[in-house]
Amino acid sequence: MVLLTPGQPPPDDYYRANFQEVLDFVSTCYDSALQRCDRRYMAAFREVPVTAQRLLVRLFMRRGPLFRMDKLAYPEVGDTTVAVASLVDAGLLVRHPATAADRVLGLLTRQELIQQFPFSAAQLGRAVRRGELEAAILAANTDRRLRAQLATYITWLELNGGRSLERLLLLCFGTTRQDLSAFVLRDLGMQRYETYPLGHAGGFADAATVDRHLAISALEDWLPRLPHITGLHVALLGRLSQADEFRPTERRRSRLLNELGRWHERRGDPDRALACYGISRRHPARERCVRLLRRRNCAGDLAAADALLEAMQAAPWCAEEQTFASRQGGKGRRQAAPATACLPMSDPGLEFTAGAVERMALRELAAGGAWGIHVENALPLGLTALAYWDVLFAPVAGAFTNLMQNGPHDLFQEDFAHVRRSVIDLCRRRLRMLDDPGALLLRRLEAKSGIACALCNWRVLSPEAVGRIVAAMPRSHLLDLVDTVIEAPYRWRTGFPDLFVVHASGGYEFIEVKGPADQLQPQQRAWFDRLHRLGLHASVRRYHA
DNA sequence: GTCCATATGG
DNA sequence: TTCACACCCTCCG
DNA sequence: GAGGGTGTGTCTCCATATGGACTG
Ligand SMILES: [Mn+2]
Ligand SMILES: [Mn+2]
Numbered sequence: 001m002v003l004l005t006p007g008q009p010p011p012d013d014y015y016r017a018n019f020q021e022v023l024d025f026v027s028t029c030y031d032s033a034l035q036r037c038d039r040r041y042m043a044a045f046r047e048v049p050v051t052a053q054r055l056l057v058r059l060f061m062r063r064g065p066l067f068r069m070d071k072l073a074y075p076e077v078g079d080t081t082v083a084v085a086s087l088v089d090a091g092l093l094v095r096h097p098a099t100a101a102d103r104v105l106g107l108l109t110r111q112e113l114i115q116q117f118p119f120s121a122a123q124l125g126r127a128v129r130r131g132e133l134e135a136a137i138l139a140a141n142t143d144r145r146l147r148a149q150l151a152t153y154i155t156w157l158e159l160n161g162g163r164s165l166e167r168l169l170l171l172c173f174g175t176t177r178q179d180l181s182a183f184v185l186r187d188l189g190m191q192r193y194e195t196y197p198l199g200h201a202g203g204f205a206d207a208a209t210v211d212r213h214l215a216i217s218a219l220e221d222w223l224p225r226l227p228h229i230t231g232l233h234v235a236l237l238g239r240l241s242q243a244d245e246f247r248p249t250e251r252r253r254s255r256l257l258n259e260l261g262r263w264h265e266r267r268g269d270p271d272r273a274l275a276c277y278g279i280s281r282r283h284p285a286r287e288r289c290v291r292l293l294r295r296r297n298c299a300g301d302l303a304a305a306d307a308l309l310e311a312m313q314a315a316p317w318c319a320e321e322q323t324f325a326s327r328q329g330g331k332g333r334r335q336a337a338p339a340t341a342c343l344p345m346s347d348p349g350l351e352f353t354a355g356a357v358e359r360m361a362l363r364e365l366a367a368g369g370a371w372g373i374h375v376e377n378a379l380p381l382g383l384t385a386l387a388y389w390d391v392l393f394a395p396v397a398g399a400f401t402n403l404m405q406n407g408p409h410d411l412f413q414e415d416f417a418h419v420r421r422s423v424i425d426l427c428r429r430r431l432r433m434l435d436d437p438g439a440l441l442l443r444r445l446e447a448k449s450g451i452a453c454a455l456c457n458w459r460v461l462s463p464e465a466v467g468r469i470v471a472a473m474p475r476s477h478l479l480d481l482v483d484t485v486i487e488a489p490y491r492w493r494t495g496f497p498d499l500f501v502v503h504a505s506g507g508y509e510f511i512e513v514k515g516p517a518d519q520l521q522p523q524q525r526a527w528f529d530r531l532h533r534l535g536l537h538a539s540v541r542r543y544h545a
Numbered sequence: 546g547t548c549c550a551t552a553t554g555g
Numbered sequence: 556t557t558c559a560c561a562c563c564c565t566c567c568g
Numbered sequence: 569g570a571g572g573g574t575g576t577g578t579c580t581c582c583a584t585a586t587g588g589a590c591t592g
Contacts, residue, residue: 006582014555063552107589130588175581177556184555190581220556260551264575291572337564352561354577376559400567519570524559 006188010187012076016050018183021059022172025403029200030171035207041164044090051077052086056093059159061180068097068107069155086158096151097158105134105148113137116153133232167210174203174248174402174409176217182404192451193404194393201498202398202409204246213249215239219256224262233272236260241279248409254282261288270296283317287324295321318414319491323522338512338520338528339539348545358498361513361541367505372511373465377496378457379510383478384485385455386444387431391486392453395422407454412490424486431479438470438478453483455489469500472508480534495523497538509537516545 004010023042026034045053055077059067072080087093104114110130114121120136122130138148161166169179185191204210209271219236226232240257244250261276270292277285277292286308293305309329316322346364350356358374365372375382385392390405393400396419399408409417419425431437445466449458450534470478485492497512512524520528520540531538 007584008555010555029547111587175551181554185581188555354560417589455560476565498559515561518564521559 004184006478007190008077012052013112013179014187015057015061016054018180018484019053019293021183021403022168022180023521024172026168029198029401030204033204033207033210035164035167037162038164038167038207041092041161042168044092048086048090048092049083051079052083052090052092054078056085056159057180057428059093059157060165065108065159066097066103066107069157088157091160094158096147096156096159098143098147099156099158101141101146101150102134104140104147104156105137107154108150112153115151142159147312163211163214166214167207170210170214171204172403174405176214178404188406193406194448194451194453195394196393196400196405198400199397200396200401201540203401207250209246210361212244213252216244216249216253216256220252223256223259223263226260232539233260235263237276240276243279243281247413250281252283254544257500258282258285258288260332261285264291264336269327281317282291283321284324286312286317286321290324302386319488319526323526336529336532338532341539341541342542342544345543345545357543358513361499361511361543365499365501365503365511370501371468372499372501373460373468375460375465376498377494379469379500380481380485380492381455381489382461383441383455383466384482385453385473386441386448386466387437387479387482388424388427388486389426389444389448391420392455394420396420404452406452411454412493414488415488417487422479428483428486429483433457435475437475438473441470441478442466468502469508472502477534477536483538484530484534492527495521495525495527497524497527497531497540507521508537510536512538512540514540514542516543 003014023045027042030263045056047160048056055072055074058074058077069080069084072084074080077083084093084095091485108116110133113133114132117133117137120140121133124136141149166176170176173179173182181192186193204213216239219239222232222236223522226236235365236256240253240260241327244253257276257280261273264276266268274289274292277289290305290308290312293301309325312321312325312428314330316325334533347358347360350360355374362372362374392411394408396408396410399410401409401516408416431440434440442463445461445463448456449461449463473481497510499511499513501509502510503509511518511526514520528538528540543545
């Protein structure tokens, strides 16, 4: 059933109904995480006429935070003025809020600015850039005066709900990355979603958890402004200093700390960098600490670095950390170098744009009668999803707490396999009992293709590609590959060789293509090591200048 | 008139 | 808002 | 060549409209 068609107007009540779905979901599943003001907001929304509700939801989907009333025209709303009046009366919209004048000026085009402020424009000449004109206008007038003048030209509006909308959307989707447009994608048929067992236990437990998550998320927007605002880093660190008990929030917090630490490193402030990494709980914080301590080399630094390495080896946060620790600790077992073919480039004038070397390699291989595709990580991840689909969407406490999820919340957490031990084992035994697991994968592909899945890139996982893969890979190779990934999706999510190739002989091979200035990265080494141990065919194809 | 970034909407 | 890589550097055998 | 550091392209769905900056 297709609800929407691109270019065709949706049903009159379409967008409003989407928001209603959000409200229904949140009231049903997350009533305990709502604040009093959120409930008031929802009540106010219910009270206004349907046409006003429709307009408000249209505004939810637009950029904001200010809107020009003369730019609002929706057939399903009817008279915009009437709807706006209802919304203003209900306190859902504010008319002419005392916003900083530069925000209001931003609603006018360059042409309109010249019209409205002919004096400033005349002083700067006809070729004046928009930004300069705006600056001149701001310099010549007080905010108050500017707003008074602009109010005679346009009506501007602002959403008035505090952060209630943000909280409702976060409770609905469980992430700040999705918003109401997810409904549109779903109803266009762009995304389908698996039906999974919803349970709100393990999601946001209370209003405070929601607010902490939003507060941490909001800090992300400040990172790019670090170089321009003095003292910003102090404020950020202050807000990030408290570890969070809610896992998704803690994850973001630590990620931000790592970024802040990198920024300090780059500007040559190892002490502050260490302070950031020191309270982060995510890779690569401890690796950075070891490097920084060794470089700084003040009294006790080397011993501290060694102690840290020992802690990492004793209880690594993830596989990458473990690799780092054993290497730095000098106990790194030297991995056998993967089979490598060194060749001259068939196209010496090649421009090194994205994917160019891989395409060249595919052309050469095709000339030798081989078939191949450039899929990288999408291959092992996608095959694993097809093989272990039921594990991905298995009912696990806290894994599915929101609408339109593309997988369990904990897919990339270290204990993914641990908490699914029995269902993985059961699924593996079933796979191993099949004579032709490839056939199952193809049936799954047919059934599930297009369903949003964090491990699946359906564009590269075509029936042809999967067909070629399962036809060329021996049964045991296929099973060993997916068994590897399902045991540690986070560890094996990156570093897989570039190409899947079926040679003219019928034999398959995974090939990592390397240009003259490229080399195997640690994650790629880890995959080669694993593939080698399992007896899967993989090699490096290196081009020299 | 071209090129580009951004906003919008199905 | 990630992953892979181009391009730069130093160190070392 | 190994290994580290830094910056970049590509991708989030696709088509269309708008506006700003630049060009000859
Ligand atoms: Mn690659
Ligand atoms: Mn490569």
